[in-house]
Amino acid sequence: MPFIPHTEPDIAAMLASIGAPSIDALFDEIPAALRTGKLNAVPEGMNEMQVTRLMQERAAQDVAMLNFIGAGAYEHHIPAAVWQIATRGEFYSAYTPYQAEASQGTLQLLYEYQTMIASLTGMDVSNASMYDGASGLAEAILMAVRAHKSSRRVLLPTTVSPLYRSVVHCIVKLQNIELVEIPFDTAAGTIDLKALEQHTGSDIAALVIPQPNFFGALEDVDALTAWAHAQGALAIALVNPLTLAVLKAPGNWAGKGADIAVGDGQPLGSPLSSGGPYFGLMCCKQALVRQMPGRIIGRTVDMDGKQGFTLTLQAREQHIRRAKATSNICSNQGLMVTAATIHMALLGVDGLRRVAIASHANTQSLAKLTSGLSGVKPLFSAANFHEVVLQLPKPSVAVLASMAEQGVLGGFDLQPHYPQLGNAILVCATETKTNEDLQRYVDALRHALS
């Protein structure tokens, strides 16, 4: 019997101790009419060899291509040590560290994670992670509304990923929160400041500021943060943590800094994996810490005065506060954070910066190389980081399909989400791409356009 160690004598001795005639008798409190018969859709069990064969065949159906899609999930090199250590049984098969004395490994690691992420974002405090960047943004919006008290109105620019906006809508809509879209400047590819200024003087709980934004373009974060604060609104920074090795930390935006910073931690050690699991980072100013959802680790001392780590501020959480909790959130993405912490420790200050700069430089090179093709050009004028929007002279769906036939994932089609942009695709070249890879992209695009 897979994963069940009982021998026949064990079963007999256990039933005798219980005083039950059979295992079946242990279910005698379940009304007979409800008892399950046969499971029809569950196949027969497989042993390890058989299931390995099955999964290898399935994996072989997933076609690997040279990938130039980002759009919220980024292909980066992950050092070999990261997942070898993260999947050690002591990390992999441990529960949430409620018993602190027997969980100091996970707890110290999470404290180190909080330190690294708070420093990258320049914020005072970090929690121990959210499910992903998109749901983390939704929680940040709920948090901002709790903190603001008078307004339930949140400005959500369309330069925020449409995938994220969809998740935010799903999660906050039942709490009477008004989400107001702010359009973008179609020349620059950044938030339309004139459209934003129409909201000057109104009661707003928060402004979401993406950096880099969904188009890879860099927003004027100082001006946006200052504007939000002038309205008495909170500034929610939506960031890619890798880019913060180079870009100004949200804690320094407009001097005073953003109030909440969120983002997806995937670029820090999570494989692409068709979309998950990743993790969401969430940081805030000290004054907001009691409004923050999710688990938080604190350093303290034991009864002998020795340093130790423990879950803290649990009075915010659902298992204590129930209906009055800051969120229903219960788990975090512990294993992904374990990997991220090891990933950041291995890369260090210099390594993370090199990855970010190489990704930036590769994307600039690619944009330049493709500009040699007739009718292809970067669409927006704003400076960008490691993604760029390319305008194409032919329908983007057909171009991307043709490139895929040549083994190249040419980018994310913006047409369905931003029809006003015409034939536009979002392209990303991370540090994983060589000059030969970039040339292969250009060749595939040339062929697709011919």
Added chain:
Amino acid sequence: MLIFERSRPGRRNAAQAPNHEAAVSGIPAALLRKGPPLLPEASEMDVVRHYTGLSQKNFSIDTHFYPLGSCTMKYNPRVCNSLAMLPQFLARHPLAPEHTGQGVLACLHDLQEILKDVTGMAGVSLMPMAGAQGEFAGIAMIHAYHDARGDTARTEIIVPDAAHGTNPATAVMCGYTVREIPTNANGDVDLDALRAAVGPQTAGLMLTNPSTLGVFEKQIQAIQKIIHDAGGLLYYDGANLNAILGKVKPGDMGFDVIHMNLHKTFSTPHGGGGPGAGAVGVAQRLLPYLPLPVVARQNATYRCLTEQDLPQSIGHLSAFTGNIGVLLRAYVYARMLGAEGMHRVAEFATLNANYLMAELQKAGFTVAFPQRRASHEFIVSIKPLKDATGISAMDVAKRLLDKGYHPPTTYFPMLVPECLLIEPTETESKETLDGFVAAMKEIWDEAHTTPELVKGAPHTMPVRRLDDVKAARELDLTWKPATSTRAV
């Protein structure tokens, strides 16, 4: 020692970073970072030793018996991990065309079908990233259902007082008010209180069965009739699905919507706090509202359903496709168990719980519901021992650590004073359970002979009991260098 204290300025791992020059060009200076972040500068070997060393300070299923009630800490088969981490699965971008992901989509589709069968539901979405998100999806679907019928006066969700804290918190996130109903002396829902609570304002009831008290709710047929007659829907919190897997289907009990914790019942790792996966299943009438994407099979091809297919869907809960890596682990586990294995999960989880309950009773411990069968878990109250010796449930829990056992869940559910909620799971052997009983007997004796030893426990862990009050009052959430030379 913290990783930052192992750091030395200028030390770097050349092998892990690209060779690219570390200078940036083409970005306005006002948008650039002013100083380096506080990341360690340590060698690869330092980092490997540091985190390997940290791992050794953890209890885990791989190292210790972990009978944490309500958490289903069963063995996480290693092959589930290695197959979910096959390179082709890891490399695929979530926005790559569907024809490049037929292998992974086939696994997800098969898993949906398996979960439909074992729960007796008409449709399944695998998208919620945790149990609590599954609860959110479930209650949001109930909301959408009532709204679509114009039945907007239903503002209340009923929750038994024994429920997990996530239930009331979820109802509030979905814009509902919570009405709590009491539990009777047998551990079942108080039916009279339920009858008095329902009305035209009732949107639904959230129920865990077996309940958090470790007993099967025998009156489930009556409960479902009361709720449905009032026009409400019935939500199944799948936290305790392990107890009934293959024995009774939530769909047959009359539930309209359920969530499953795949990190419990389907043995995916808890990972020190996640990631989980909280798949939801629904009855026919809630099919239009399932969270997206759902994987469909059409003409031997797998595709993700979108808003065009399910225009009434509650929407997307994650940026992409949920916690796929977790779902692949659950799928491998489900295929290994097969139909026969599914039945055995509940059988041996229940055998182990009832055996452990019987043995602890014989050892003198007080169980909360001696007149009832245990489900996959049961409650011991330490109150009589505390009254006699002053030793609390917390003291017993901490002393168990010294004896090499992770403690059961303490002080939950709150209805039973000084409680230990004990869930051994089906993957533990009789010898392990006997060892645990022996440790509990030793603590019983110590409580009477050397209570200070128990009150001062643990004595053998990396740290002793921690000052939680100091942790909350003097918040120290990030490490700071003694003399700060860094800025951001």
